[in-house]
Amino acid sequence: MSAPERSRASPSSLAELVELMPHRIYDVIVIGTGAGGGMAIKTLCEAGLKVCALNSGRRLDPHKDFRSHRMPWDLKYRGFGDPQTHSASEPDFPGPSEYVHGAWETEHVHTTAPGTDWVWPRCSAVGGKTNFWGRSSAIFGDIDFRAASLDGYDVDWPVTYAEMAPYYRRVEQMVGVASTVQNRPSNPDGIYLPPMNFRCLDMILQKGAEKVGVPYLPDRISQLTVPLGTHPACHYCGNCTSGCDVGAFFSAPYFLLPAAEASGNLELRTNALARNIVVDESGQAQGVAYIDRQSRREFEVYGRAIVIAASCLETTRIMLNSKSRHWPTGIANSSGQLGRNLCDHLYGIAASGYLPQLVGQPSFPDNVSDSSIAWMPRWQNLLHPREEKFIRGYSVYPDGGCWEFPSYQDEIEGFGSSFKREIKRRYPAPISMMTQIPTLTSPQNFVDIDPQAVDSYGVPTLRVHFQWGANELAMWEHSKTMCGEVMRAAGGIVDFVADHPESPGYSQHEIGTCRMGNDPRKFVTNRFGQTHDVANLYVADASLFVNVTDKPPAFSILTFSLRTSEHIVQQFRDHTH
């Protein structure tokens, strides 16, 4: 399919006439409205800069689009989705569901190199994945920023914890994080709201973990256990990842965009699919070419600076597709590193089973945050970076108890009244442990543009090259042993251990394709997320990150974006932009 024609040829609508008028030049164009884009939009607008934000999907109306409070029988397919549209080959594919309609994309805009398995859930709604995220919010420390100095693999980040700490503290206060001070060497502490309470299963597993010598602690979770400013406290209904109708956990539409809109400095264009960065005669960024998804026509919008935060892989795709005389292999890619160093979290069920102590007990509201209340933060390679058979470390999210659906039914034999009774008896007892294992960078793991494929808008698609490496697979084996030990030490029965981890991409934590670093020959951006080659082009999502750590990325995306955005404001004050 060929690219849509330029709208300029024959104006037939008001929108096109507006395009024909002398160009308005905004201070900053921001691509994306999720954690990175949302924070940039808020910070820039509040500083008085005129911002045009491009978002590839629509705005959501929480009261219409989030069906999180519906019982399964109130959904036509009971929450399993229409079998006709639900991909049978990817039954656990995170994203589209009956509970959230029309927020997740269904088209695949990537291909995979032979031997690569990669899933890429994409949320195009305003606010992006922050609408539905897991809210786990541990922060990076020097054990992460200086990992290369400790174990000799790869490179350090161009920042230190001391430098980032003040930004982390400000984001904690803006967002509200429930947790406790834990004094863990791999987990810097912050400023916290009261923690979520431990449930029976947490109390039991914590005792087991203690016996094995593994930490079992309240997670850091961006969920309001008490009201924060105008945001109400959580009501613990438990369907968070289908969207919150009262905004009791952090998401960009509830926490960042209202302030930007109130400033009068934001113009948000929805259904605007950024295609490429437009450059001027000197190769500097001049604007963004985007496709209006409703009319399928292409428009351009101009700014003095551009922040790109479309999510790691989409950001990379836009940059690789921004080819010009100046940038023949993609914008700001003189280092050749754009698209390289793709890292991901290996997710997998390291052990699952049940706690016999809880069999036959009354049901209990265990699922009040739709993910982990507790976690087992990295405990490996802390005293010495090479204590284990692998370098770095991983974390584990334990969970279980009374959820909506008795998915442990596979573990119970038979049928009839005894089967029905056993399903009921087991209901409070299931537990499972999900790993969060960082991959190391590898020359084999990268993305490029597929020369032979375009998406339904005619935009060249990304091609993913990715394999799990030996280090992460060694951690996966280790996690299976350790999680089994913790469960058994707690008196639990292990009845399932996954043969394979989830597919790469499943975690939605991909990072690293526009890495930050001081050397322009080796890194795409500098320590502020500003591209080395194009001074007025900034990156503000997880593609900047140097390694993937054992922590989830969203909270750090917010923090790095805050710092980058304030750097941009300073450049405007200094008249650099």
Place this chain on the structure above:
Amino acid sequence: MAGQNIERREILRILAVAAAAAGFPGFQKWAFAGAHSHSSLAQIKPTAYRPVFFREQEYALVERLTDIIIPSDETPGAREAGVSEFIDLMASRDTSLQNRFRAGLMWLNNHSRKRRGKLFLALAAEEQVALLEPLAYKAKYRAGEERGRDFFDLIREYTVMGFYTTEIGLKELDFPGLRFYSESPACPHQNDPEHRHLPSPNW
């Protein structure tokens, strides 16, 4: 606190949404199974369900199998919850599922005729159970019945899906979610962290 008013407003809204959703066409028993204390729903009269995908004979067999898998005993079972209607709907939307169900039902009837000389539905209840047990319990597996075991797993899975997503099914489990709590629910056995001294199981 700002959050205190949520409860009533939300519950009213959910009831409204649920009432509207229960109006999907063709689900007499679902509406019945999910009946809220809402006047318009109370007036819905269950009428004979007309299957969308299954033939009448197949549908009767599906209904009987769901009834055997999750029976009505001290509490309502798959039949009251209209599980066969759910299976019919899911199958009607997925051709590969249609083939698996149709071939499986056919296998079961052939198997029944071969071993007992009658179609499955013509057998006495205890004969039906005796025919299914070798498909459901590892210790009773018989060679040559692999396809039957696969089919039994399939229909059991869909019966569980269809049952525990109705109000009847979630009431059976005393599903505690999608309610409203003023603080995050805490373990009530703080002085027994290992939970070694819990009261004897309820069931």
